[in-house]
Amino acid sequence: MELNSVKDSPAVAVTTDVLVVGAGPTGLTLACDLARRGVGALVVERADTLFPGSRGKGIQPRTQEVFDDLGIIGAAEAAGGPYPVGMVWQDGERQGEHRMFEEIQPTLDAPYDRPLMLPQWRTQEILHARLRELGGAEVEFGAALTGLAQDEDGVTARLADGRTVRAAYAVAADGGRSTVRAALGIGMTGESVDPNPILVADVRIPTLDRDNWHMFPPTAEGAGFLALCPLSGTPDFQLTAQFPAGTAPDTSLDGVREVVAARTHLTADEVTEVRWASDFRPRAALADRFREGRVFLAGDAAHVHSPAGGQGLNTSVQDAYNLGWKLGAVLRGGAPAALLDTYEAERLPNAARMLGLSTRIHRGEERRGAATRQLGLGYRDSSLSxxxxxxxxxxxxxxxxxxxxxxxxxxxxxxxxxxxxxxxxxxxxxxxxxxxxxxxxxxxxxxxxxxxxxxxxxxxxxxxxxxxxxxxxxxxxxxxxxxxxx
Structure with missing residues (x-):
């Protein structure tokens, strides 16, 4: 979708410091950070509600530190929990445990030692609640962006209802298919990580125990893997199932029931509900640049990851955390605008490294370990260091x-x-x-x-x-x- 010119828009109806496009984890984290700095922000989200699925469910230790700083780690820990030990199944029998992560103990200098399982929809609810507590920023749902233009002094955007928004800066946090990125003409370089499509769904299976992450390896008949992970703090499981290249997974209740019955010891009727479902083709892609004038790219709008290793949401939160204080320093702290140049300089190389890591883990070339926890990421080569x-x-x-x-x-x-x-x-x-x-x-x-x-x-x-x-x-x-x- 290409955004139309706003040259002939009616008088500006809304003014704000920063316009954030997208109310996912990236946009909400950024809005929270801006709000506590006294920076006004308007978050516009084309959907009518927050994202309903569990998709990005792993909160890495470095992101937990960010959540600590934002004042939401208590809520995140109360709503989430540790990852269960994997259990491998074959022909209806338990074959043995499979540990997804190295066992690391907390230390004084690194108190968050392992990933926290928290469904993405719950993460967004917690961030949204924190944003309301902080005040100074708001989220408008059902507010699609249809036009965008910028000049030396700011950005003017048009919404689908005909209103215009005037802001000093705008941030595209509108996902991998970012309309803002496309409108800016910023290319995205990437590759297919795996030609096999993957079905991901939030399902309810009351008869299945929640003590393990249940794993069903590929079959001799050519069916791909299937896994059922109990989602902490909910009665749901996250189902992931791989399909042969060239096929289109059926995301309906009947389609999900069919694949569960075909690849596990469970019957179709034991899947009582599909609460959310989607399919995707794992790929890795990086935007050619993270900024065009007064518009910044963050999160999936800037980089798209394989879900392996749990890096996508976490890298996105780090983008917002890096950009938030810099926008605050320029808009409220009197810092020179050149400070904003360091956002791309710091975040693009880190996103590239995390993309490579996610891809290697997906392909079995590297195991989840210290790098996935993101505590070792830094900016030694930055002009700010x-x-x-x-x-x-x-x-x-x-x-x-x-x-x-x-x-x-x-x-x-x-x-x-x-x-x-x-x-x-x-x-x-x-x-x-x-x-x-x-x-x-x-x-x-x-x-x-x-x-x-x-x-x-x-x-x-x-x-x-x-x-x-x-x-x-x-x-x-x-x-x-x-x-x-x-």
Whole structure:
């Protein structure tokens, strides 16, 4: 679909700071982050409701840290749960357990140690509820975008009901088939990961135990795999079933019942309900760029993943988290507009790496492990990462790395980081500090702590070390990059 010109639109009916197109996890995360920074946002969603399916159900540890910062980790943990151990079936008999993930124990610096299972529809409900609590942003459902134009001062969009929206910036979070991306003429380079289509559905099977993720390998007759994963906090299972290339899975109740009966020991009648169903062809694709003027691409609009490894939703949330504080700094913090150039510079390479990882896991070339948890992602090569120390050991924390958690007074470092501000962390040092705007930069001093070593660490609002030094030389200059006049 191509968006029409808005040159002849009627008078602007709605004004906002940021127009967000799409109310999926990406758009809602961004809206929450903007709201707590005092940035007005309007989220427009062409559908009449939030997405109803479980599709992206794995919340990786790094995304759990983001949810902690946004104030929703408690709600996410209450609604979700751990992944069950896989159980392989053959000819109606249990063959043995299959563990999908390495067993990792939580540590002081990384308190979230394993993926949290949370159906995507529930994640969106939690984000939407948080957005209403924060205020300052709203979601309009049944509001399709039909026109988009931009000039030096902002973006003008037309909605299907004839209204126009004027915003300083717009963000396309409208999925893999993004109409905004197409209208901007931004290409997407990709490949088919697997020619075999996959059926995914949320089903109810009251007779099947919920103790395991039930796995049914491909059959000798050529039928692909089928899996039934109990969805935490719900009575549903997520069904995934692979079909031969060139076929079209039947997403109806009868079609789902038929495939379950054909590939498992269950009967068709044991599938009592199909609550949502879809089919897709696994592919990997990356937008050629993540920005066109005042319009940014985020989430599936910028990168499309195989579901293997659970990277798509998580990478999308990271996009929003990276962009949110930068838009806030420019629109409310007086930061130079050039700060927004770092969004693509930081996120595109990370998305490319996650695409490669998802593809390798899908093809069985790599196992789910530390990389899928996303705690090792960082921005060392970014222009916003300034490391002034020299002679550091290989394992040392550097500018651009994720800022670890740990003890901080009566609380923890993540408590100190939480919120829209930057945090200057003085670790095991009495180094003198220049005068700082206490609203923009919170100062915390702690004893020497192994994950940091010793020194000064300026932690960005998204939890990454932006600047590091033995003393404060150059700190004020760095802060001016993100807060003019600080």
């Amino acid at each position: 300034v490391e002034t120390r020299t002679g550091l050991p290989e394992e040392a924390l550097r500018a651009g790395d994720r800022a670890p958690d740990g003890p901080c007074g009566a609380g923890r470092l993540f408590d100190a980081f939480r919120g829209p501000h930057c945090t200057l962390l003085a670790v095991g040092t009495d180094a003198e500090l220049p005068p700082l705007d206490e609203e923009l930069v919170h100062v915390r001093r702690i004893d020497a702590y192994a994950p940091y070593g010793k020194g000064l660490f300026l932690v960005r609002p998204d939890g990454y070390v932006g600047w590091a030094g033995e003393d404060a030389t150059g700190l004020t200059d760095y802060i001016r990059l993100i807060h003019e006049g600080s």
